[in-house]
Amino acid sequence: KYLSDAGQKPLVLEARDVLGGKVSAWQDEDGDWIETGLHIFFGAYPNIMNLFAELGLHDRLQWKVHKMIFAMQQLPGEFTTFDFVPGIPAPFNFGLAILLNQKMLTLGEKIQTAPPLLPMLVQGQDFIDAQDELSVLDFMRKYGMPDRINEEVFVAMAKALDFIDPDKLSMTVVLTAMNRFLNEDNGLQMAFLDGNQPDRVCEPMKRYIEARGGEVRTNAPLAEYVVSEDGAIEGLRMRDGTIITADEYVSAVPVDIFKRLLPKPWSTMPYFRQFDELEGIPVINLHMWFDRKLEGVDHLCFSRSPLLSVYADMSTTCKEYYDADRSMLELVFAPCSPLAGGHTNWIGKKDEEIIDATMGELARLFPEEIANDPRWPATASQGPQGQAKLRKFAVVKTPRSVYAAIPGRNKYRPSQETPIARFTLAGDWTSQKFLGSMEGAVLGGKLAAEVVADRAVGNPTKGLKEVQQDIIAKAAGFSPKEPVGVKGQGA
Numbered sequence: 001k002y003l004s005d006a007g008q009k010p011l012v013l014e015a016r017d018v019l020g021g022k023v024s025a026w027q028d029e030d031g032d033w034i035e036t037g038l039h040i041f042f043g044a045y046p047n048i049m050n051l052f053a054e055l056g057l058h059d060r061l062q063w064k065v066h067k068m069i070f071a072m073q074q075l076p077g078e079f080t081t082f083d084f085v086p087g088i089p090a091p092f093n094f095g096l097a098i099l100l101n102q103k104m105l106t107l108g109e110k111i112q113t114a115p116p117l118l119p120m121l122v123q124g125q126d127f128i129d130a131q132d133e134l135s136v137l138d139f140m141r142k143y144g145m146p147d148r149i150n151e152e153v154f155v156a157m158a159k160a161l162d163f164i165d166p167d168k169l170s171m172t173v174v175l176t177a178m179n180r181f182l183n184e185d186n187g188l189q190m191a192f193l194d195g196n197q198p199d200r201v202c203e204p205m206k207r208y209i210e211a212r213g214g215e216v217r218t219n220a221p222l223a224e225y226v227v228s229e230d231g232a233i234e235g236l237r238m239r240d241g242t243i244i245t246a247d248e249y250v251s252a253v254p255v256d257i258f259k260r261l262l263p264k265p266w267s268t269m270p271y272f273r274q275f276d277e278l279e280g281i282p283v284i285n286l287h288m289w290f291d292r293k294l295e296g297v298d299h300l301c302f303s304r305s306p307l308l309s310v311y312a313d314m315s316t317t318c319k320e321y322y323d324a325d326r327s328m329l330e331l332v333f334a335p336c337s338p339l340a341g342g343h344t345n346w347i348g349k350k351d352e353e354i355i356d357a358t359m360g361e362l363a364r365l366f367p368e369e370i371a372n373d374p375r376w377p378a379t380a381s382q383g384p385q386g387q388a389k390l391r392k393f394a395v396v397k398t399p400r401s402v403y404a405a406i407p408g409r410n411k412y413r414p415s416q417e418t419p420i421a422r423f424t425l426a427g428d429w430t431s432q433k434f435l436g437s438m439e440g441a442v443l444g445g446k447l448a449a450e451v452v453a454d455r456a457v458g459n460p461t462k463g464l465k466e467v468q469q470d471i472i473a474k475a476a477g478f479s480p481k482e483p484v485g486v487k488g489q490g491a
Helices: 046-055 090-101 107-123 125-130 136-142 149-161 171-181 197-211 256-260 270-278 350-365 438-456 469-476
Strands: 011-013 025-027 033-035 061-063 068-071 079-085 190-193 215-217 222-227 231-240 247-252 283-290 307-315 326-333 390-399 423-425
Touching: 011 107, 025 197, 033 283, 046 197, 046 350, 046 438, 068 307, 079 171, 090 107, 107 125, 107 215, 125 171, 136 171, 149 171, 149 307, 171 423, 190 197, 190 283, 197 215, 215 438, 222 256, 247 438, 256 270, 326 350, 423 438
Parallel strands: 011 215, 247 423
Antiparallel strands: 025 033, 061 190, 068 079, 222 231, 283 326, 283 390, 307 326
């Protein structure tokens, strides 16, 4: 989109038969939409808000009441909220929302929590970036924050931000999010898209590009980057054997896929060797259709469950999926692996095992509604008052989603500009301040487009981000290797 705005005529190549990447969706045999993830739009997403305005899509966002809703761990079936009072400017509205909540933290714990976070507001990004070597728990212990702030708030935040537990998550991620939310009056206000992503977002973007002379192709998987002996890029060899050439090349594949495509002449370059320090985090998205309506809210809910991150009743929150009689819950199942802090490799489990574990968690969240269903042993302790039974489900596993923001990774995220002439990187894993998110993906794409546009008119670019000395040393001893390649529809 941004290349089109700069007067370029991009050719977009999508390996799969659906557009959208991590926000893709498709229909099952019943016509119900299956989404790769549960995606929420925040007021503190300026690049996405600008993109929607430029495409004329802003009215497709269904904004919810400005609040955060948490399930009560000790009180099954009950919820508590951070309510943002209208008219109170940031950051005071956030502070007031926490103070007004009487169920999650004591007054003393709230007072203890504030001082360690003040440097974030005073020193800004420099302080935030300096905390990347610390996990959330390390940061808490260093600055004397109460343990319950982790149990009551940070567990929910960590799993929502990066599908990972706080003892594994870099504090930079939490501080980056909080800094954005604390500095904008409506930063934490949330919106749902009013329908499926392919029709409501991807198709309008495709039309925008094509109307300006560009082209978008699906079912176009890449086999390899064609490079000369000296490493110059010469084209793209597609899986059908055809060669595509262009004036400029922009790669928007995830880091795990790029590492499998890395050409041999590039494999010893320090810029590319730093990718070894980055890998995607696994996550599972669930769709669960029930035979009746569950009591719920028109909003996103933080489950604070050991197995679940956030969820929403899409039959209430989303216009296209609305159903007055039966609920459809969409849930993020995380953490899914030891890398993310979990004790079980849920990616390797059968769908039925994942759903059974989730039904057990839902029985806790909805103790008087979920039925004792013999099909799901985890519901065996449910009493006779529960009547809601699962009538259908879908499990979407993403073995490598956003990059794992474990401590010390931020410095290895590469600039969009690369040492290869006419070759640029995009993606939420490249270096930009919004980390792994929809907002980060949009900003990463915008920065990549700026590199291409600047080169096209002869303007100076921002240059390469400095590569760490440990990576330079490792690269010096690395033997060139042929790329492994990608099977299936990964690139």
